[in-house]
Amino acid sequence: MFDAFIEGLLLVLQWKAFSLMLVGMALGFCVGLLPGIGGAATLALMIPFIFKMSPAEAFAFLLGMHSVAATTGDITSVLFGVPGEAISAATVVDGYPMAKRGEAGRALGAALMSSLLGALIGAFALALAIPIVRPLVLTFGSPELFMLGVIGISCITSLSGSTARGQIKGFVMGLLGLLVATIGQERQSGSLRFDMGLMYLWDGLDFVPVLVGIFAIPEIIDLAVRGTSIAGDRPPEHLSSGVLEGVKDTFRHFWLVFRCSVVGVFVGILPGAGGGVAQWMAYAHAVQSAKDGKDRAGFGKGDVRGVLGPGAANNSKEGGELIPTVAFGVPGSGAMAILLSGFLIMGIMPGPDMLTKHLALTFSMVWTLAIANVITVVLCLAILDQLAKLTYVRGGLIIPFVLLLVFVGSYTANGQIADLMVTLIFGVLSYFMVIFGWPRPPFVLGFVLGKVIETYLFISMTRYGFAWLTHPIVVGLIVLMAIVIAYPYVQQRRQRSREPLHA
Amino acid sequence: MRKGAVVFCGFLMVVSGFAIFTATGWSFKTKLFPLSVAIPLLILSTVQLILMLLGKEETNEGAMDVDFATDVPPEIARRRVVGVFCWIVGFIALVYLLGFPWTAPLFIFLYLRFQSEVSWAGALASAAVTWGCFHLLFQSLVHIQFESGVIQTWLGL
Numbered sequence: 001m002f003d004a005f006i007e008g009l010l011l012v013l014q015w016k017a018f019s020l021m022l023v024g025m026a027l028g029f030c031v032g033l034l035p036g037i038g039g040a041a042t043l044a045l046m047i048p049f050i051f052k053m054s055p056a057e058a059f060a061f062l063l064g065m066h067s068v069a070a071t072t073g074d075i076t077s078v079l080f081g082v083p084g085e086a087i088s089a090a091t092v093v094d095g096y097p098m099a100k101r102g103e104a105g106r107a108l109g110a111a112l113m114s115s116l117l118g119a120l121i122g123a124f125a126l127a128l129a130i131p132i133v134r135p136l137v138l139t140f141g142s143p144e145l146f147m148l149g150v151i152g153i154s155c156i157t158s159l160s161g162s163t164a165r166g167q168i169k170g171f172v173m174g175l176l177g178l179l180v181a182t183i184g185q186e187r188q189s190g191s192l193r194f195d196m197g198l199m200y201l202w203d204g205l206d207f208v209p210v211l212v213g214i215f216a217i218p219e220i221i222d223l224a225v226r227g228t229s230i231a232g233d234r235p236p237e238h239l240s241s242g243v244l245e246g247v248k249d250t251f252r253h254f255w256l257v258f259r260c261s262v263v264g265v266f267v268g269i270l271p272g273a274g275g276g277v278a279q280w281m282a283y284a285h286a287v288q289s290a291k292d293g294k295d296r297a298g299f300g301k302g303d304v305r306g307v308l309g310p311g312a313a314n315n316s317k318e319g320g321e322l323i324p325t326v327a328f329g330v331p332g333s334g335a336m337a338i339l340l341s342g343f344l345i346m347g348i349m350p351g352p353d354m355l356t357k358h359l360a361l362t363f364s365m366v367w368t369l370a371i372a373n374v375i376t377v378v379l380c381l382a383i384l385d386q387l388a389k390l391t392y393v394r395g396g397l398i399i400p401f402v403l404l405l406v407f408v409g410s411y412t413a414n415g416q417i418a419d420l421m422v423t424l425i426f427g428v429l430s431y432f433m434v435i436f437g438w439p440r441p442p443f444v445l446g447f448v449l450g451k452v453i454e455t456y457l458f459i460s461m462t463r464y465g466f467a468w469l470t471h472p473i474v475v476g477l478i479v480l481m482a483i484v485i486a487y488p489y490v491q492q493r494r495q496r497s498r499e500p501l502h503a
Numbered sequence: 504m505r506k507g508a509v510v511f512c513g514f515l516m517v518v519s520g521f522a523i524f525t526a527t528g529w530s531f532k533t534k535l536f537p538l539s540v541a542i543p544l545l546i547l548s549t550v551q552l553i554l555m556l557l558g559k560e561e562t563n564e565g566a567m568d569v570d571f572a573t574d575v576p577p578e579i580a581r582r583r584v585v586g587v588f589c590w591i592v593g594f595i596a597l598v599y600l601l602g603f604p605w606t607a608p609l610f611i612f613l614y615l616r617f618q619s620e621v622s623w624a625g626a627l628a629s630a631a632v633t634w635g636c637f638h639l640l641f642q643s644l645v646h647i648q649f650e651s652g653v654i655q656t657w658l659g660l
Contacts, residue, residue, distance in 0.1 A: 221584055
């Protein structure tokens with residue numbers, strides 16, 4: 001085992017594999033920065049180039065690119081409020097307000113360092129978990145996976161307001177997201193739903209135009225309204241010290257970063273959940289770990305813990321996603337499905353062989369995840385000063401370029417003008433959500449999880465009728481959901497009962 | 504502001520009502536999920552509307568989302584919002600008419616020159632750089648296929 005571990009490292013450090021990993025990283029760096037152009041799409045574009053590579057070289061190239069895209073996606077999210085990747089959307093919620101407060105360096109330092117720790121924890125999990133995780137994955141059927149999705153939405157909706165009444169808005173937004181996800185062809189019967197007679201809607205709404213519209217358009221409007229730079233008229237922070245502060249924040253909240261990384265690994269392991277879910281689950285956990293309502297009030301307004309949680313989960317889920325892909329040949333996401341095609345091109349069959357015959361290759365993936373992220377974070381920290389200065393450039397000079405990137409990104413979803421219209425419509429909707437105090441994160445999580453949840457509900461109902469509600473794990477998860485929903489109320493009551501004592 | 508919030512809540516009720524009305528005609532399998540989502544959505548948005556009308560709704564404080572700038576006078580803010588919306592709609596219209604490759608440099612030039620009041624030379628140079636980067640990155644490197652604009656199609660270009 002140890003020999004294979006070292007052999008895996010040596011495979012990555014061979015000059016050709018290492019050079020290809022660097023090329024992949026450079027591509028992933030650019031792709032991560034550009035809104036909308038996802039790591040999965042780029043993986044697909046790069047697949048034809050691996051035919052003449054050895055397996056170790058091919059995976060160093062592909063994984064180096066994919067893992068770095070998740071890290072650098074956070075940079076655009078923090079600096080411009082535009083998610084660089086769909087999986088970086090949660091970083092916008094607190095990262096961009098920090099940039100507006102003149103703390104871009106701190107937010108970036110926190111995002112990058114938590115990403116690095118998350119990636120290392122994910123790689124470590126990949127190395128350790130393969131023999132352990134098999135029974136766990138097999139225990140979770142459709143009913144359990146459905147309940148996990150519902151808990152994910154409950155977590156974030158129940159934390160959307162400081163009082164019980166405020167939480168109604170969270171639940172409404174979560175439900176609206178789920179409803180929007182039902183647009184298009186129903187997967188099981190093929191019937192069309194809410195298609196308005198438009199062929200564009202037959203496949204449902206793509207994530208990218210919706211997410212970009214939800215997060216980017218209101219921020220662009222706000223920047224135009226303020227008429228200043230992103231950081232406003234605040235004196236520039238001392239960037240290197242800001243970055244250092246962000247790095248320190250990561251270690252100050254180390255256990256939060258660790259827990260969110262575990263959340264990322266766990267969500268990554270579950271087939272079909274994907275990175276879009278991991279970041280929001282981690283964000284919800286970060287909010288829930290706040291001591292009381294007062295401590296929680298800073299979330300959404302620039303709390304560094306809101307950057308650390310999603311940052312860590314985004315990258316740890318890469319290791320998590322690789323576990324079912326490598327061990328069982330079951331891809332956890334679209335990107336992993338493309339990677340699986342890479343395995344087949346190389347003539348390698350994922351499954352038990354990866355733990356015996358190709359163990360060194362499996363460990364080379366672990367090493368690639370770790371080494372690629374270390375190099376990227378070190379490089380990013382070195383150039384962060386220059387990147388963060390962008391937040392002090394006059395808004396009027398930034399807006400046209402951001403708008404262009406936003407719409408090119410949304411256009412890449414289907415290559416149709418309708419993608420731009422979708423971005424505009426959801427941008428307007430999102431603008432009114434912010435104006436009238438309706439939280440956007442529950443909407444986004446509902447939208448991202450909608451199709452997955454419906455599929456699991458359908459399979460559960462078809463296979464078990466209503467009997468799935470009595471499965472022991474499902475009952476346990478229902479109790480957990482009740483606790484999740486009741487937790488803010490209990491916390492609020494406790495706080496109220498304490499207040500007169502302190503007064 | 505409060506009137507707008509009520510209208511927005513009413514909009515959510517209309518959306519959920521429409522979803523329920525439309526879904527009732529579908530088969531059980533097709534309507535199961537939309538109805539299980541739209542019915543609670545209608546109930547909760549109605550509760551929220553009643554709370555708003557009774558003046559018992561929660562303030563925005565504590566909502567887990569960003570706050571917009573409040574230090575700009577409302578009249579100026581409204582004008583700027585309308586302005587930036589016009590630019591966004593104009594951008595989409597340009598893409599429809601000319602396609603992305605032509606719109607990219609043209610939009611950058613127009614925005615920088617007439618909205619941000621950058622010098623002619625600066626706006627032109629930025630447009631040229633945008634054109635170069637756009638072609639290099641999106642067309643040569645990433646190979647994104649951009650549709651031609653309506654005008655090029657009319658002219659047979």
